[in-house]
Amino acid sequence: MTRHTQRPANDGESDEQQSGAEDGFDSLLPGLRRRDFMKAGAAVGGLSGLAGCTSLLSDEGDGTVSAAPSHSVPPGEVDEYYAFLGGGQSGDVRVVGLPSMRELIRIPVFQRDSGRGYGHDDESREMLEEAGGYTWGDTHHPRISQTDGDYDGRFAYVNDKANGRMARIDLTYFETDAIVDIPNQQGTHGSCAQLPDTDLIFGVGEFRTPIPNDGTGDLHDPDKYGAVLAAIDPESMNVEWEVLVDGNMDNGDGSKEGRYFFTTGYNSEGAVTEKGMTRSDRDNVKAFDIPRIEAAVEAGDYERINEVPVVDGRKDSPLNQGDDPVVRYIPTPKSPHGISVTPDNEYAIASGKLDPTASVIQIDKIDEVDDPADAIVGQPKLGLGPLHTAYDGRGHAYTSLFIDSQVVKWDIEEAVEADAGSESPVIEKIDVHYNPGHLIASESYTEDPAGDWLISLNKLSKDRFLPVGPQHPENDQLIYIGDDEAGMEHVKDSPAHAEPHDASICHRSKLDPAKTYDPDDLDLDYTDEGEETMERVDDDRVEIEMYSTRNKYGFQEMTVTEGDTIEMQVTNIETTSDMLHSVAIPDHDVHMRVAPQETRKVTFTADEPGVYWIYCAHFCSALHLEMRSRLIVEPEE
Amino acid sequence: MTRHTQRPANDGESDEQQSGAEDGFDSLLPGLRRRDFMKAGAAVGGLSGLAGCTSLLSDEGDGTVSAAPSHSVPPGEVDEYYAFLGGGQSGDVRVVGLPSMRELIRIPVFQRDSGRGYGHDDESREMLEEAGGYTWGDTHHPRISQTDGDYDGRFAYVNDKANGRMARIDLTYFETDAIVDIPNQQGTHGSCAQLPDTDLIFGVGEFRTPIPNDGTGDLHDPDKYGAVLAAIDPESMNVEWEVLVDGNMDNGDGSKEGRYFFTTGYNSEGAVTEKGMTRSDRDNVKAFDIPRIEAAVEAGDYERINEVPVVDGRKDSPLNQGDDPVVRYIPTPKSPHGISVTPDNEYAIASGKLDPTASVIQIDKIDEVDDPADAIVGQPKLGLGPLHTAYDGRGHAYTSLFIDSQVVKWDIEEAVEADAGSESPVIEKIDVHYNPGHLIASESYTEDPAGDWLISLNKLSKDRFLPVGPQHPENDQLIYIGDDEAGMEHVKDSPAHAEPHDASICHRSKLDPAKTYDPDDLDLDYTDEGEETMERVDDDRVEIEMYSTRNKYGFQEMTVTEGDTIEMQVTNIETTSDMLHSVAIPDHDVHMRVAPQETRKVTFTADEPGVYWIYCAHFCSALHLEMRSRLIVEPEE
Structure with missing residues (x-):
């Protein structure tokens, strides 16, 4: 399309x-x-x-x-x-x-x-x-x-x-209109964008597995597992590159100026049991430096796995040793889960899940501080089980408290100004x-x-x-x-x-949905009234192109032979909004919707002889029930 | 169950x-x-x-x-x-x-x-x-x-x-908990009961086809087609008997004392095109006399088709020639669609669809009058496209007007008392x-x-x-x-x-839904904590029985071999209402829900070697994300 x-x-x-x-x-x-x-x-x-x-x-x-x-x-x-x-x-x-x-x-x-x-x-x-x-x-x-x-x-x-x-x-x-199966990633959690212009979509890998996960190598040793962040082109939906990290990740959010993508992760331990995953009192937030990662890809500093360039973003990666690391690991209390960036792009706020605090990370400090922990400028106590944080644009944060069954409203700047925990x-x-x-x-x-x-x-x-x-x-x-x-x-x-x-x-x-289809947006040809065709293109293949309108299909009957494959393409020639039709075929598992000005195609096999009444399942007029067509499937011999 | x-x-x-x-x-x-x-x-x-x-x-x-x-x-x-x-x-x-x-x-x-x-x-x-x-x-x-x-x-x-x-x-x-595929019937429309005790469920056949519809006989001649009413036992869900009729049927409703089942039908013409189906100015309501039909079945007056006794209820059937017809055909204006029985069981009211009236049929007259048309005791003009009628228990009927886009409220007794059309x-x-x-x-x-x-x-x-x-x-x-x-x-x-x-x-x-499952209502055995088993029952078959609870499955890892078929049975041992778990398996198309006290089983094949993280998709606790188990699929060789 x-x-x-x-x-x-x-x-x-x-x-x-x-x-x-x-x-x-x-x-x-x-x-x-x-x-x-x-x-x-x-x-x-x-x-x-x-x-x-x-x-x-x-x-x-x-x-x-x-x-x-x-x-x-x-x-x-x-x-x-x-x-x-x-x-x-x-x-x-x-x-x-x-x-x-x-x-x-x-x-x-x-x-x-x-x-x-x-x-x-x-x-x-x-x-x-x-x-x-x-x-x-x-x-x-x-x-x-x-x-x-x-x-x-x-x-x-x-x-x-x-x-x-x-x-x-x-x-x-x-x-x-598009789905991409992300290589090298299991448990795609966060699905967020590089802002402000949605230049990339990020799939966040939660489950650590062997990479590639094809049965080669040691399947049992979790130390051999990894998780990746995947960057997807929003137009082509191709996976452009991935970054391998230590530990795992779950939620994510992008900074507003396009530089960082943040993820939380609860399993810095790289463990495979609940007890193991919650052993450590600190996990981390990962700050992915998008321009540096793209520079590394450009420079060829990656390994291609399943056709995707995978950049090594683990702590001990050469790419993380200098002054311009591709990923910074910012230590936060036990098992952080939610993370979101404030509207003014000042802070990324991660919530502790198994810790009653949120960690307020000052974004412009991330690349300035020697110790990543110093980028955390506030750590207010919010309540039990803080998960996710939303904003009202007036300086307030709203955090869900899973265990307390509450929403807490708090002041972001006050959290930064106060000594953690004291006020x-x-x-x-x-x-x-x-x-x-x-x-x-x-x-x-x-x-x-x-x-x-x-x-x-x-x-x-x-x-x-x-x-x-x-x-x-x-x-x-x-x-x-x-x-x-x-x-x-x-x-x-x-x-x-x-x-x-x-x-x-x-x-x-900010939305302007179409009321009918634009036929130019569709790949299939429009079949107007009078243009319907039915053709046997092969010994066992019949192609049908027809219109639908109140209250009829282009053909009132279609005779085929047992075993035939039928390609049926239907255009809804209505120009009235909300005037949908469909092609429902009993015992053939077919239900194809055609909205006004839409053309769709369905291919199925007529494998049982008999008479089958194609009907419209979207109630369309007082004669809707009469909107039918006979599919006659004659026995093979 | x-x-x-x-x-x-x-x-x-x-x-x-x-x-x-x-x-x-x-x-x-x-x-x-x-x-x-x-x-x-x-x-x-x-x-x-x-x-x-x-x-x-x-x-x-x-x-x-x-x-x-x-x-x-x-x-x-x-x-x-x-x-x-x-x-x-x-x-x-x-x-x-x-x-x-x-x-x-x-x-x-x-x-x-x-x-x-x-x-x-x-x-x-x-x-x-x-x-x-x-x-x-x-x-x-x-x-x-x-x-x-x-x-x-x-x-x-x-x-x-x-x-x-x-x-x-x-x-x-x-x-x-049960689905029956109704033989000899296409386009099952109404689904209503013999009242007052729901002794039978009726499937109403809308589409006329050859019976049996197996490709034998003349598939093209609509005069050879038929439609049936199907009576289903509400406990066993078996089709007990069917009645073949002239024309077709769509909606239905039962009289309150168990004697009649009524259906409308818009295609008394037995036509196969919209024009043909709307040719006649009169179609009919069919009143099925349930006791007489059951007597006919009892007496062997039926033909067995696809294992179901089919009683001939067509107009010229011998069963309709005497004083005790099994089906009465009550003529009503063009293409009736909706039908419903008044709460007091006095009337069955059918609406005209392509006619502006409703037909009020007095139920106790059906078997008394010589001409079935005389059972119609009122025919009020309601508006354009009257489809269905509901009741308030205070003597009023409410009929939907498809073309007028209105609901009309009217007085049933006044409709009966007035001369049709005059008041x-x-x-x-x-x-x-x-x-x-x-x-x-x-x-x-x-x-x-x-x-x-x-x-x-x-x-x-x-x-x-x-x-x-x-x-x-x-x-x-x-x-x-x-x-x-x-x-x-x-x-x-x-x-x-x-x-x-x-x-x-x-x-x-009038409803009392369960808050958790009763294990006695389920066919599978309960597996409590400590009772989990994993067994290779065959060269390529592994049976697993385990529990689930916050925040773990009975097994933290399961190792199988590529190509194995796995039968996995899971009991949710929670007793707390609303505390659901599930078994989600990446890349294996498995998502099995287990509600509290529920046991379910899923069988799947592990056909790709690798590590797959079984996880719980119903958020169940602060450690929900850690509720996981490793499915390790080792390569075959």
Whole structure:
């Protein structure tokens, strides 16, 4: 597919079809943009029909207005933000509207999804096949591409921890358009970018294995194992280079000016048991110096393994001995897990997981200090099990406390100014339910966070929802953080399918999804009404090209012979948005979606004689049920 | 599996773990049960923090209270109802809480779902394989089992229109436990029961094909095609008998006293093109007389096709010539689609689809009248594209109007009393957005509907949500119908993944899901800590039985040889609810979930030498990341 490289701002283009709102959604909040929205809770509340609607918001009706704008988006209005949530072991990315927390769409990434026809048409099926052929993935960290330190709405990237892969989602069509199987890496965790322009995507290797992991050498001795950071070109999705490190890694984040990529890692011990991995009281944060690594690659200072240049970034590597190390190992307390860079690019903050502190690393000190430990300029005590940190753009950090089941808000500069442990920069804590993993604030990963909403992605929900059997939903809790005086307000519990990890939240003005396909973006030829063809191209191969529209397919019947392979290509010639069709074939495991102006192809074998009714599974009109075509499979003899 | 046969009422049993609500959820609305809830909107509003929160609810704060209780369920409270929605071409059933419209859990039925491990462990994988091996299905009509005309909370049943199947969901564990591939039937549409005790489940055949459809006979002549109704035993899930009919069928519903099963059908013409299927101005509703059909089966009046007794229920069948026909064909206007029986069992109401009326069939007249048309006692004009009808238990019907994009509320007795067309029983219409298919009111399918909430399952959403590309979500709109004076109130838009069709709504007091597994309900042996075994049972076969718990598996490493088949059985020995683990194996396409007290088994082949880190994908503790085990696959030579 050829795709745009620049996206215009979402202009709220109106939909020409159907009754309803005449204008695009932005007209519903006239003149309000993100910054105004944050400052105009009362006005927005007024637009939404006034008054909040949770028990936390009191005194409506007596003239006072709660600090939190209503999170209930009334019928006819739309959400302010898109949140992209990694679906975890479900293998998808979910798009949730904020503040309503309604799931707007699921984007299948590493698994098939017949609701979208994903993995059912030839192109997506081949993409999944070429990426290993696995039927699932473990999506943790969806990140949206940035230009100049702000979301550009072009792509999202997400990792597969299970199978060491990275995927790209095209945000014009909200669909996965590329997957790369990362060589030499198992347990791809963080999936983050070189900022400010998303010049590289990083896959972070969590599981230490032999490299190459092909059964050669000593499989049993963990001292022979390693883990790599993988740098992926965001356009070609090729793995450009990798860096071998000591210990392991899990989360990561990039500094805002493009120089560093940071990772945490809990297994500096290089151990293979829980006890071994938690033996040491100190692990480290790794600061990858991207320009120096690229210089090393340029200079040929690498070993090519599985076709990828692998730079030696271990502590004792020659590349780390001089004044310009490629990787600095910054010692931090026991088993750090989360790491994120502050919006102003001053600090990278890593949380201790098995230690109650966060480590505040001053970025411009990393290359100045002799002892990397001296780059740590603050180490506030936050609570038990601090995992991840988000930002509001007003100097505050919000850290999830897994064991305490809380979110703690703290002042970053106060943490730097205070002697570690002697004075607390903690401003406030709020209970969440229960055991938060990641948390995310609106646009926290950009240089200019919005500072209004925060989602705590809680791992357990227990009794927070109606019981639904032994597998409870997770609980994504919405917290308003827009009013420092009133403090954090927990306004909503949202059940979630297993299992959101990280998320990115993007203002709606920065995305401009297409309403129909642009046929020029697709590889297959458009087949208009009257252009349908059916041809036997070989003894046992039939090619069909046809259109679909309300309420018919290009052919009302297709006769083939038992054993034939059928290549069926279908164009949805509708120009009306939301007017989807599909090609569902009983007993042939085919469900191909065709959205307006989309052309897709599916290849299948007709191996059982009989009559099979091809039908449209997307309800499209009052004559939808009659939108059918007969596939007649005649016996071979 | 051996399962309970009776469920106690949900007693709101408290969860012993974790901080949070001390009591079960029912204590949150003390003393309130469904009926009270409906009458106590103001009181409930008060509990929820007062005041509504949509633009439709005005004047809060001035002493007046809206007719609709708040649909926003505040943190710490739970929903009043479970709604089970057929996921359409996604192949799942979704459980949504009412009135919040939050998706509580997805139950995969016909597709694999790594978020639940469904289709990944041996048992569920084999179930899918034995049911045809398809990777998707098309779930339309989830119905909950009833006893004495009310939901008993034991099972839900749902059809697969795509591949002619019926599935059962065990509501103790909220998981699919049986799937039957229905012989002689293509396009299984309705999936409804013989009431009041769910003695049979009916699969309704929509697509006319040769029977048997094995390539014998004339495949091209539609006059040789047929469609059958299939009756399935709800316990064994065996197809007991089928009835061959003239024309086709799509939706269905059972009368409340067990005698009739009704189906609509739009293709009495037996045509194979859209034009042909819509040629006739009249089609029909079929009333299947269940006792007479069973008597015919008992008497041997059937032909056995694909091992199923098929009774001839065509118009010219000898079984339809006397005074006790097995099927009555009741002529109705053009292409009827929806049909449902009123709660008092007086009427079956079928909607015209291509005709603006509904046909009110008086059930006790069916066997009395000479001309079946005389059983139709009312035919009110409702609007354009009437599809489906739900009930509030107060004598009103609510019919979706696909073309008008409205829901119409009308008085059933007035429709019967008026001369057809001369006087309108229509009470009120409300716009929905856009093009509703099914609609469902709370407990509408029982003898005692709750009459408070209604969901309109709209096929198009267009501009109602933030744009997410060419595939828009559907829009499930929540409407309050509890106040006849105030009229219907549309209170919420809920985006939905493709594509909800029918739904059933059940009060929470009627379900009692398990919080952990009962090991006695499972076929596999429990493996406690200390009981783990690993054994080579054959040259190339290794059997492993082990436990999982925070934060380890029974074995910290497992060494096998390239080419080995590994049977790995895992018991989650946790007794704490919501404390799930899983077995994720990189590059082996394994993701097996084990919920507390659950034992599952997965069989896979280790075909590539190397080191693979088995890990837990359900975040379970601060040491979750360290919960790993090494699978070492040594080279064959």
